[in-house]
Amino acid sequence: MTAERHGRIRVRVEGLVQGVGFRPFVSTLAGTHDLAGFVGNDPEGVFIEAQGEPSALRAFVADLERRAPPLALVEHVAVTDTEVVTEVVAGTGFRIVASRGEGVRQVFVPPDTPPCESCAAETIDPAARRHGYAFTNCTACGPRFTIITDLPYDRRNTTMAGFGMCPRCSREYLDPADRRFHAQPVCCPACGPSLRLLGADGRPAPGDPVGTAALWLAQGGILAVKGVGGFHLAAVAGDERAVSTLRARKHREGKPFAVLAADLAAARELVLLTPGAEDVLAGPRRPVVLLPRRPGGPVAASVAPGNRELGVLLPPTPLHLLLAVRLGVPAVLTSGNRSDEPIAHRDEDALERLSGLADGFLTHDRPIHVRADDSVVRVFRGRELPVRRSRGYVPVPLLLRRPPARHVLACGGELKNTFCLVKGRHAILSQHIGDLEGYETLRSYTEGIGHLSRLFGVRPRLVAHDPHPEYLSTKYAFGLDDVDLVGVQHHHAHIASCLADNGEEGPVIGVALDGLGLGDDGTLWGGELLVAGLRGFERAGHLEALPMPGGAAAVRQPWRMGVAYLDAIYGDAPPDLPFVRRHRERWAAVAALARTGTNAPLTSSAGRLFDAVAAIAGLRDRVSFEGQAAIELEQLADPDERGGYPAALTSGRELVLSGADLVRGAVEDLLAGAAGPLVSARFHNGLARVLVRAVLAVRERTGLRDAALSGGVFQNVVLLERVVSGLEAAGLRVLVHSRVPPNDGGLSLGQAAVAAALDADG
Known part of the structure; x- marks a missing residue:
């Protein structure tokens, strides 16, 4: 025993510090600084006591945040108590202690993460102990949010509680030099969850579950596959018959399916990897990324009908990796549910609700505590533009x-x-x-x-x-x-x-474009200019309000909005377009609803304006999912066309933007024989320009120089790019979404x- 003058500190670390390998990191870091003490979890985060030379303690505290594990998010490091210790036993070491259950809950749960490079390589390495094992994980990857039942984050508080570690896994768990040091879901084929393949009748199928499942898929079958947050329905993406069958069984008429690629090389055969997209696709969140399709890619036409983009994802779990490698071709991967139902996440639920949809079930005995569907993103200027925020992002x-x-x-x-x-x-x-x-x-x-x-x-x-x-x-x-x-x-x-997404409070000039939302005046808003901060707003302008003939029926049948706009513009003399001729028998009745206001609420909705143009241009009279007509209109737009339809901007207490002028421009081009891509592009350009003019008019009135763009219509990157570019060219700072969906x-x-x-x- 040596008598030296040492310091002793108590440290509290708060943030996303459980389930991310933080305690092993602290233990290793303490060793590099020659400190003694301990670290543990509790409901408030991570607690640490450490003793050693004062300079080493200071460096240790600084490194806690500076060198934290990649999945950690350190929000606060507090040294709460310091005292001088004159008697320190050399070599007492640093240890991880049992978690404490008391305390105010301040800790946050990490999201589920895909297999890291090391675990992915181990899973497909024939020489590795976990070769072919569908539940390989370490402190840097694996299930988290969907298996946690309580805090603190320990194995006993997850759905892995029922799987005791074998001696080899236990040694890895206790070895500070191992990447599975204190990885709570650690397991192997000898002690962890196991796969099973069931037929449509629920009876086990013989043989290797993954190999047989891949064979069933290759033969045209449709399988329900248990992922980390619920079941997927899978089919070979290049098999038109299988994909069409899946679409028919799921009653999913036109909504695109996502496609699973085994790796980036396989993804490049399907889509054009735009700047920033590769990092998002292969990153730790592993979302479905919507990207431009590569011509001639090995996917059936019915995977994403009428769509120039394809949703692609890389394997979110080792099971999906094994299946993709064994199958050898891309596979459709869509939510395991019937239309308008939540994703199935329990085996008994899946066997009941997916019966008749799937020809078999590739499942396992690790329970999913919380369902989480796939996340979906687009890429805008190299950054994520979320469409659906779920697995991989929640609950950060x-x-x-x-x-x-x-x-x-x-x-x-x-x-x-x-x-x-x-x-x-x-x-x-x-x-x-x-x-x-x-x-x-x-x-x-x-x-x-x-x-x-x-x-x-x-x-x-x-x-x-x-x-x-x-x-x-x-x-x-x-x-x-x-x-x-x-x-x-x-x-x-x-x-x-949008303000919260960007860490702002406002006020800003807000442009909110979407389908419908109840306005303060009792009408249905959806094309709004607001002067807004977090504490309030004023309506500064809007698209002109038109009736929605048939009410909610006009959302499902965009042709009704086409009638409403053309009747407002042309009255009893509608233009001689195929759209008008196609609906001539019902025209008078629907126009009468619009004129009288009977079951025809007024709306300033930008979404309904898109519906009208899509219907008039001959794209779609009815939709099978929300926003379908607008999505197809965006997909149709010629990216090289710079012309735009003029639209009036009327001044007053509130600015009024003329959607009817944009429709009139589209009609005139269609009558002149213009093709759909040109009409769509000019509509987008015209709408963007009148929006920019309106924002600049509000700037003149208010002096505000910041704009925020939100609402579902701003998932449309063609419109988004044109509006952002126009506003930035005029000297405004523009806020858009990057962490939550618009x-x-x-x-x-x-x-x-x-x-x-x-x-x-x-």
Whole structure:
């Protein structure tokens, strides 16, 4: 024993520091600085006690954040106690101690991550101990959010609790030099979960599950495959018959399917990897990435009909990697559900709900505690533009500028629903729930709120909701007891979501373009210019309001909006277009609805304007999924066309942008024989230009020089690029989405940000 003057510190580390290899990192780091002590988990994060030379302690604390593991997100490092120790036993070492269960829950749960390079290589290496093992993982990868049942993050609090480690896995788990040091889901074929292949009748099939599954797929079969957050339905992407069968069984008429590629080389045969796209595709979130299709790629026409883009993803789990390698060709991979239902994530549920859709089930005995669908992104200027935020992203929190006084729940909207919890500065956005139109989805919604609230210790006292009284999310809010409610106008929530996405508070000139949202005047808004901050907004302008003949039927049947626009422009003398001739028998009746306002609510919706142009141009009279006509119109646009239809901008208390002028321009070109790509491009360009003019007019009135773009229409990268370029050329700073979707999937974050700001102000 040597008597030296040493220091002793207690350290608290908060943030995303559990399930990311942080304790092993701390243990190794302490060794490099020759420190003694211990590290452990508790509900608040990671606690550390360390002793050693004062200079080594200072360097150790600095390295905790500077050299943290790649998956960690260190938000706060606090040295809470310091004392002088004069007697230190040399060589006492540094150890990982048992987790503590007491404390206020401050820790955050990591998302599920795909196999790292080392685990992927090990999984397909014939010489490796885990060759062919579908559950290979380490501290840098593997399931997290979907298997966690409680905190702190220890094996006993995951669905791996029922799988005891074998001696070899235990040695890896306890070896500081091993990459599986304290990896909670560590396992191998001798002690971990196992695969099984079931026939359509639920009976086990003989042979190697992955090999037989690949054979079934190659023979034209459709399989349900259990992923990390739920089941996928898979078929060979190049097999037109199999893909068409899957589409028919799932009643998915035209919505594109995603395609699984084994690696980047295989992905390059399918799509053109644009700048930034490769990093997103192969990154730790492993989303479906929508990219330009490579001509002649090995996919059937029915995978993404009428679409110049293809959604591609790389294997999100070792099981998908094994299946992709064994199959040797790209496979369709789509959510394991029937239309408008949540993804199936329990075996018994999948066998019941996917019966008749799948010819077999490739499943396993590791339970999924929380369902999480695939995330979907586009790439805009080298950055992610989320379309659906779920697996790989959730539940990493976003930081708000100021914390509310109380815990907040934001209930989201009706379509593409998510909810959001706020605790302190942390906004925890849920995984994609879906459209709240059925019992199963509503149950998933309520269960999700309960689970995340328990997991993070949130007891909402302030509840934000959309003002639309018929949204099930609004009804849920009004059914809660002992809470204060705050309604947040739909398009204000969109702009607030963009502000929160960018860490801003405003005010800004907000452009909110989407399908529908209830406006303050009782009409249906959707093409809005707002002067907005987190604490309020004013409507500065909008697209001119037109009737929606048939109400909700006009959303499902875009031709009705075509009639409404042409009747507003031409009255009883509509132009001699194929569109008009096609609907001549029903024209008078639908026009009469528009003129009288009977079952024809007024709307300023940009989405409905896109629907009208798509229908008039002959693209689509009916849609099988939300936004289909607008998506196809974007896909049609000629990227080299720079002409645009002129549109009037009328000044007044509120600016009014003429959508009818854009439709008139399209009609004149169609009558002159112009092709669809030119018409679509000129429509996009004309809309972008009048939006830019309107924003500049608001700038002149207010002096604001920041703009924020949000709403589902801004998933359209053709329009987005033209609006952003126009505004930037005029000297404005433009905020766009990069972490949450501009569509209604980001609505709950905006509601939460508004409620938090108001609560912070008292």
